[in-house]
Amino acid sequence: MKEKLKLFRYYLDRKYNYKFKSRDALEKFQKDKFNEHIKYVIEKSVFYREYYKGYNINNLSSLPCIDKKIMMENFDSLNTVGLNKDECFEVAFKAENSRDFSPMINGNIIGLSSGTSGNRGLFIISEEDKSKWTGTILAKALKESILRKQKVAFFLRANSNLYESVKSNHIKFEFFDLLLPLQEHVKRLNEYKPTFLVAPPSMLILLAKEIEGYKLKISPKIIYSVAEILEDKDKEYLEKVFNKKIHQIYQATEGFLGITCEYGNLHLNEDFVIFEREYIDEKRFYPIITDFERKTQPIIRYKLNDILIEKKEKCPCGSVNTCIEKVEGRSDDIFKFINKKEEEVTIFPDFIRRAIISSSEEIISYQALQESLTDVEIYIEIDEKVDMELIQENIRLSLDLLFEKYHIEKINITFRDTLVFLQGNKLRRISSKVLYIEEKLDMQNVFQ
Ligand SMILES: [Zn+2]
Structure with a gap:
């Protein structure tokens, strides 16, 4: 009491x-x-x-x-x-x-x-x-x-x-x-x-x-x-x-x-x-x-x-x-890349998010994971009636444009069919496995 x-x-x-x-x-x-x-x-x-x-x-x-x-x-x-x-x-x-x-x-x-x-x-x-x-x-x-x-x-x-x-x-x-x-x-x-x-x-x-x-x-x-x-x-x-x-x-x-x-x-x-x-x-x-x-x-x-x-x-x-x-x-949700001049560049989650969402109004849900310095995996959920390939192409273009702005050499963008989400864990829509880039660190990825 x-x-x-x-x-x-x-x-x-x-x-x-x-x-x-x-x-x-x-x-x-x-x-x-x-x-x-x-x-x-x-x-x-x-x-x-x-x-x-x-x-x-x-x-x-x-x-x-x-x-x-x-x-x-x-x-x-x-x-x-x-x-x-x-x-x-x-x-x-x-x-x-x-x-x-x-x-x-x-x-x-x-x-x-x-x-x-x-x-x-x-x-x-x-x-x-x-x-x-x-x-x-x-x-x-x-x-x-x-x-x-x-x-x-x-x-x-x-x-x-x-x-x-x-x-x-x-x-x-x-x-x-x-x-x-x-x-x-x-x-x-x-x-x-x-x-x-x-x-x-x-x-x-x-x-x-x-x-x-x-x-x-x-x-x-x-x-x-x-x-x-x-x-x-x-x-x-x-x-x-x-x-x-x-x-x-x-x-x-x-x-x-x-x-x-x-x-x-x-x-x-x-x-x-x-x-x-x-x-x-x-x-x-x-x-x-x-x-x-x-x-x-x-x-x-x-x-x-x-x-x-x-x-x-x-x-x-x-x-x-x-x-x-x-x-x-x-x-650690910030995407990290190496640009053409071999400098480290960071891209905030919001820019990645906007590049994806602005590609199509049909995107219901999405996720973008940076797997390595050169690889990004995307998941999107769309209405069944919509052409998936077309939307994927738009996302690719939109991200390419974003990377271009930062003078980043072409990044491999692949699409996955499922959302990465373990029950009981936190859902992260934008996330990067590249934790940090040490200077001149032979461009290796550092995984969590
Ligand atoms: Zn208020």
Whole structure:
């Protein structure tokens, strides 16, 4: 009960106390909060204390950055509750394999991020962090009163005590395991009739198809796309079938980073995370995040490899929090080639996407995978009545034109019949297996 009260306090606080009149007011607030937070971090985290030796800790942008690698290598000395990496991994893996998602150590929730094996991240969330997270997500995501009854259907690769904590007298919560067969989900959803649906877009699409086939009969009031990139084309399709705005939550292992407002625009959660920007071009950037509320596993100047595109126009909702056009992809979704002058060139996912989509209005779904420095594989789904060869030819021309612009020698474009997508994994429509190109590295491909 005490915990619920605490959560409700966080909810009210977040809902009503974080409206900033101007960007300046927000930035001043961030600065004050950071100065307070960093004192705590220096006192409690051995890693940060050592890492910032000789730096002025109140000058955020002068401090050295960290990334996932540094965080994981220094896991034990970075966290402020004395947890040990091996022990955490053991507990987290056990939970994932048994699919009983309640791993805790000393009252802290242990979570495992998705990723290739050997590259997985661990997160620790204390009881306090949890109440804060839950209050915050309810305040930002509900879009209507917390006293309205909700039935949440939550699809994800793994459940967690963290997500379960949104449960209350008014809010029911059911976890749907992405690894289970679709037909089971359809049956359960038909009985449960959720009012609030949260799922990766690849699952939302499967569900939408079931609705179109009259097998699934649900009409949630609020729908959130999570965990994967929501492509414009998929968003359009989903909004048509569900007859609702598709909202988005931008959440990473590193924290709850953004959410769409009532206008459907994605705002960064700058009321508790500072986003510095490492610009890639005039509107694309990699965020460097500093969460000034997370105490157990402090995230200070942490470089994410997500590519964000900022939106220049102001949002009519009046929020001064930065508006994001979209999360374009991760740095490893960028296509990498060698041009005629033997220089490395990178092409952002959006350009590949546009080259494909603009080739024909008949493309329902697509995927582009860079297999090597010289090979790209494309998958497209089209209406049966349309001439596949013609569309493939158009895509080839359109991509050739794009590569030409970058002075890239001819790339082999082949077409495959199936979408590459492993159930339970993230669907990536644009992805590259070429991780990086070392200088003069006899043009070999480096595979994941
Ligand atoms: Zn807005």
